[in-house]
Every structure is written in structure tokens, then in C-alpha cells.
Amino acid sequence: MKDLVVRNRYLILRRFSQISILAFFIGANRYGWKVLKGNLSNSRLFDTVPLTDPFALLQLTATGNIASREALIGGALIFVFFAVVGGRAFCSWVCPLNMITDLANRLRRVLPAKAGISLRMDRNVRYWAAGLAFVLSAVLGIAAFEWISPISILHRGLIFGMGAGWTAIVAVFLFDLLLVPHGFCGHVCPLGAFYSLAGKFSFIRVRHLKDNCTQCMQCIEHCPEQQVLPMVGIASSFVTSGECTNCAKCIDVCRDHAMKLGFRTGKL
């Protein structure tokens, strides 16, 4: 049992983070809690500190409108946090859709019949999608991704009522399970693309220690963004790609203590 906890320690921490953030939002709507009001698009921490999704804010700006000062401050706070500290940690530590796609990809691994096919898809599709979000926002005058984002549909649905939104969530789940491994988060999501770019130089990083590595490749087997681990078994180094979500799954699965989480400025 203790072993199970240790082997999933980062997974447990991530779920704790994701679920408690969600719980605070739901509690604010149902019971008037004042910790986190609103939702991931826009919220207030303790009824004072504004927090805004910077990607949504950029799309809003692309429509030719300027948000209020409060929203701009909120956007800057979130942006600076992930750009300096967390990297793309939003995706694995905050985003509720991550729990759905993680489930799909876990099932893909465990199901005996090797559920689904594995279509190849270019991981850069997400950057095109992010660019498109801006173009469409400018052309149509509405924040384009925010209107179709399954993240928002799920998150808002859990807080304010799901309606027919579950179909979009099931679609993402099946896409990951049956068509493309890590399909949505790893290939399509423009928000993930945004945080990949924003968090390129952030401090918290996974590092690989070659001397401990026995090349069992479990880390790459489990990594949702395998392309960020080219150094495994070859060299000791930090993960430099912004596409790493800092989910730390590689650390959980590594039995040789060859993966660590740390600060980029620290020694390897």
C-alpha cells in the first residue's frame, strides 16, 4: 500500500490539486465559499485577487476590444506564474479535462485488446489551432477557442450545469481512447500550445540523471509528450521543451531514481 502511494505520489498530488481547485469553484457557486469564485476563464481569489486565463484574454484582445484593468491584471498574474515558475503545469495540475484524457490513455494501456487504433497526427497541429484561434477571433469578433473549448464546457458544466455538454467530453475521451494516443492534450489543444510557448523558460523542470538510468524506458512509455525526453539514457540534462507538462509521471514510474523534479538553476 505504501509502495502504491510512493509510486503514484505525483499522480496523487496532481489529482488533489485538480480536484480541490474544482471543489473551490463548485463550493463558491453552491455554498458561497470565497476562496475561488468564477471559473478558469476568470476568477477571484479570496474575493480580491483577480485571475484571468491569459489565452482567453489575448483572444479577447484580438477581437478589437480591451478588457477592464482587473481582467488584464488577472491575466498578467497567471501568465507570469506559469512563464516563470510552473511551465505548462496548468495542463496537468489544473485543467479538469486532463483527468478525462488521462483516463482514456490509461485504459488504452491496460485494455487487453489494445483498444483503438493509433493514428499518427502531427503534434504541431495545436500551434496551428492556437494561431487560428486568434485569426478567427479577429474575423468573427468573439474569442474563438473559448466558444468551443471542451475544457470550458467540462469545467463550466461541473460548476453551473452540464446540459448537452457531456457529448463534447465523451467525444474527446473517445478521440484519445480510440483514435490518437494523447490526442487532445498532446496534439490539438491550443491552450496547451499557448502554455507550451509561455512556459518555455520556466524554472520548475524535470531532470534526467543518466548515471541512474537503466534504460528501461518506462518514462517514455508513460510520458504524454514523449518528444520532450530525447536525453533519456543518453545524457544527464533538464527537460528543455515547453511542451513538458510537469506532470511528473516519469518520476512516478522510474524505479531507478533517474528522474527528478527541480529548479532549472540548480545542479543536475
Next chain:
Amino acid sequence: MTAPEGSEKMPERRQFLADLLRGAGAAAVGGLAWAGFLDGKKAYPTVLRPPGAVKEEKFLALCTKCGLCAEACPYKALVIAKPGDERPVGTPYFTMRENPCRMCRDIPCAVACPTGALDSSLMRDKDEQGRDKLNINLAKVGLAVIDRETCIAYWGIQCDACYRVCPVIDKALTVEKTVNDRTGKHAILAPVVHSEHCTGCGVCERACVTKKASIFVLPVHIAMGESSDRYVRGWDEKDEQRIEDVSEETKTVTPRSEKSALEYLNKDGF
């Protein structure tokens, strides 16, 4: 012929250009599908927004669908549109028959909006002491409209449910007394809405006793017509002043006025 230096990289460049082109093509296809989907979402003209909402087009751009306005509403009157609600998903709206706007003096919904989609400064004026304050009476959620055919007060039945609950009673909603021509003996006490004072809060719509409300709120731009500059209310000096500055060139063109009077009266058969 000797290959120029770097020619080994040529296939790579070709590959790169092909990839770029393919990416752009896919993006165009994706963009068109995406845009078509969004365009359908924009059209819902009768949606009733919270007090202080800026013009619908700008509102849709500014609203980040955070739901803070709905959470600020002490009566839980604001609904966040879900997929399947036939409203732009995630945006706030009222359903007056179920839960109308109670016209809170501190307008918590508008104050809570972080992006400016709800602009509380649109509802500010001075009190008697000249202090700047919020005034919910300046809100324009919509305009109450009465269907005189189903309103039982217009039938001659004594009903003043909407009038009595109106938060702007005697300004936004009055009762006009006329003789009931049908019986020749009785009075008709008919409710009448006045657009300059009606905030569109919808309290009347919820109070209406008929099976389907006979007084209901519509967005102002749908509920109201717009007369042309040159029409004047007869024997009203103030209204005549209104046209003093209107240029001589003004001409109202409607599909009907484009034809000559003889043409549309005699040949068109109306």
C-alpha cells in the same frame, strides 16, 4: 554537372515547404469548419442580458463566461447557458417567467463582472446631494411588451397583477381607464408600459396570471420600432422643435415609398 554546395539539403527544404503548405491547407479547412460553427452560435437575438450589458456584439466579445455575475446574483436569477439551451454557451441570461431580475440597488451582477461586458458605469447618476451613485432604474435589460389580445385586463376583467408588482410602478407601468365599449357599462383598467422608465426586469412577466404571460420582456431593439426624423406628433411644440435641426435633404426611403403613390394604391392591390 557538379551539384552546388548544400544541394543535399534541398529535399529537406522541399519537404519543409510541402509540410507548410499541407499545414496551411489543413488550417484553412479547420478554420472554415470552426468559423461556421461559431457563426451559428452568435445568432440568438431575443436573449436577455444582465443589467449594464454592453451592446450584444461587444458583449459576446468581452464576456469570458466566468459566471461571476450569476454567482453574485442573490436571487440566482441569472442562468449560465448550457449546450442545448439555444443561447450562446456559457453566457448569462434571464428567464423572466421563472426568475426575473429583482433590480438590486447595488447591482451586484454588474459590479462583479471583471471584463467590462457588464458596465456598471452605464447605470450611474447623481443623488440629491450630488453624489455619484449606482441607479438600477437606468438599467435596460429589455422592454416589457403587452399582448392586448390575451391580457385579461383588456378584456374588461379586473387584473392589475403586473402593475402592482412593478418595481417602477406608475412610471414604467400605468393603468389607463377607458370605457368598455363591448358592454357599454363597465370600465377597462388596462396596463400600459412606458419605454423610457421600463428597465425590463421581468417581474411583471412572472406575475402575469394568464397561462402564457401576456406581458413579457423582449430586448429593446426587438420590442421597439423606430420612426423617421420627419414624422412629428401633431400639436406638440416640443416635438416640432426636434426637427428644427434636421437637414433639408432628409428623405425616408422604404420599399413602399420608392414607388409612386398611384402605383402602389391602384396597381399593387396593397
